[in-house]
Amino acid sequence: xxxxxxxxxxxxxxxxxxxxxxxxxxxxxxxxxxxxxxxxxxxxxxxxxxxxxxxxxxxxxxxxxxxxxxxxxxxxxxxxxx
Amino acid sequence: xxxxxxxxxxxxxxxxxxxxxxxxxxxxxxxxxxxxxxxxxxxxxxxxxxxxxxxxxxxxxxxxxxxxxxxxxxxxxxxxxxxxxxxxxxxxxxxxxxxxxxxxxxxxxxxxxxxxxxxxxxxxxxxxxxxxxxxxxxxxxxxxxxxxxxxxxxxxxxxxxxxxxxxxxxxxxxxxxxxxxxxxxxxxxxxxxxxxxxxxxxxxxxxxxxxxxxxx
Ligand SMILES: [Zn+2]
Numbered sequence: 001x002x003x004x005x006x007x008x009x010x011x012x013x014x015x016x017x018x019x020x021x022x023x024x025x026x027x028x029x030x031x032x033x034x035x036x037x038x039x040x041x042x043x044x045x046x047x048x049x050x051x052x053x054x055x056x057x058x059x060x061x062x063x064x065x066x067x068x069x070x071x072x073x074x075x076x077x078x079x080x081x082x
Numbered sequence: 083x084x085x086x087x088x089x090x091x092x093x094x095x096x097x098x099x100x101x102x103x104x105x106x107x108x109x110x111x112x113x114x115x116x117x118x119x120x121x122x123x124x125x126x127x128x129x130x131x132x133x134x135x136x137x138x139x140x141x142x143x144x145x146x147x148x149x150x151x152x153x154x155x156x157x158x159x160x161x162x163x164x165x166x167x168x169x170x171x172x173x174x175x176x177x178x179x180x181x182x183x184x185x186x187x188x189x190x191x192x193x194x195x196x197x198x199x200x201x202x203x204x205x206x207x208x209x210x211x212x213x214x215x216x217x218x219x220x221x222x223x224x225x226x227x228x229x230x231x232x233x234x235x236x237x238x239x240x241x242x243x244x245x246x247x248x249x250x251x252x253x254x255x256x257x258x259x260x261x262x263x264x265x266x267x268x269x270x271x272x273x274x275x276x277x278x279x280x281x282x283x284x285x286x287x288x289x290x291x292x293x294x295x296x297x298x
Contacts, residue, residue, distance in 0.1 A: 005196050013275045037197055040212040041282075047215065048282040049250045051231050058129035064142045065124075071146060072120065073113060075153045080111040 005031075005038050016045055101165055109156055116156070120149055123166050126252065127173050133247050134177040136236045144180065148173040163261060170252065171262040174244055181240045189242055192272065195279040213290045221293055230292070234284040238277055245270065246277035 008028055014020040015028050032039045060068070099107070099115070107115035127148055131141035151172050152159075159168050197211040218227055235243060241263070248259045260270040 006193055009192055009196055009279075010272075010275070013271070013278060036210045037212050040210070040214045041196065044212070044215055044282050044286060045278060047218075048278055048285060051218070051227070051285065052235065052246075052250060052281070054231075055228060058125065058132050060124050060128045060145065061138070061142065064145065068120075068124070068146065068149070069117065072117070072149055072153065075150050076113045076116065079153060080113075 005035060005041075008038065012041070012045060016042065016049075102161060105159065105161065105165055109159070116153070119165055123169055124149075126166070127169060130170065130247055130252060131173055131177055133235060133251065134174070134240070134243060135180050136232070137180075140177075140180045144173055144176040147176045151176070163258065167254065167258055167262060170248065170254075174262065177244070178240065184240065186241065187239050189239060189276045189280050192276055192279065195283060213286050215286065215289045215293075218289055222289075226292065230285060230288045234281050234288070237284060238280060242273055242277035242280065245273040246281065249274045250278075 008015075008031060011020055011024060011028070015025060020028075028038075028042075032042055099118070101119070104115045104119050108119060124145060128141055128145050131144035131148075132138060135141055135144070148169060152169060155172075159165065197209075222230075235246075238246065245259060245263065248254045248262065249256070254262070256267055256270050256274065259274070260267045263270065263273075265273070
């Protein structure tokens with residue numbers, strides 16, 4: 001009797017992030033080969049992270065960028081003196 | 083031209099010195115060394131704060147307060163973690179304060195994200211319960227997709243959202259995250275997994291809706 005889908009779920013992130021023991025990886029891959037639900041689960045879990053990583057990197061808005069140095073310098077001088 | 087010279091000096095500082103030298107100098111009162119550390123991390127702190135709060139004004143406040151707190155406590159940084167990790171933990175404390183009014187719900191247990199019946203049963207019956215999105219870029223406009231993803235992240239309870247962002251956007255290790263959020267490695271792992279499962283669920287439902295209404 002093979003393991004059930006749910007037996008793999010706790011190892012899913014380690015598997016997807018390449019941090020799982022090779023023999024367990026093999027077992028999961030074998031399971032995915034004949035279990036459509038788990039195949040979809042693995043594919044869509046991968047995509048979840050890929051999609052979240054898309055989009056342009058956020059940059060500090062220019063207005064804050066301009067004043068941040070001055071704000072920090074004032075606090076710095078209060079603490080350390082000029 | 084004054085500004086440009088100033089900036090050049092920061093850049094020079096940053097390239098000539100490694101992080102621990104900069105920290106030592108900053109702790110001794112060197113503002114330019116501290117500024118170099120700020121410049122190296124400000125955009126990442128802002129991105130994290132923005133994803134945590136989904137509110138640009140809150141995110142700006144968090145960035146500013148994070149660096150002010152870092153100045154106040156700079157001598158307490160002992161170098162057990164990277165400086166950036168230390169800043170993240172300050173930033174997350176600030177973010178939590180901004181999110182304190184939101185109610186903190188728990189996600190469902192890990193086991194509830196897969197069909198309850200055994201693989202053998204499902205396989206025998208040929209039953210598929212999960213929706214296969216394939217490549218959503220083929221079906222949706224970038225902007226539509228972005229909205230779905232942003233909503234999914236925003237809907238995660240804060241403690242799961244921060245774990246997910248630190249792991250997959252900031253790319254920290256489970257161990258580093260466990261230090262930042264002050265949880266065991268095991269519970270950090272489970273939090274990251276539950277966050278990813280819940281996001282997947284949310285995205286899956288949203289895409290299933292959208293695919294259904296698209297005229298092919
Ligand atoms: Zn399965």
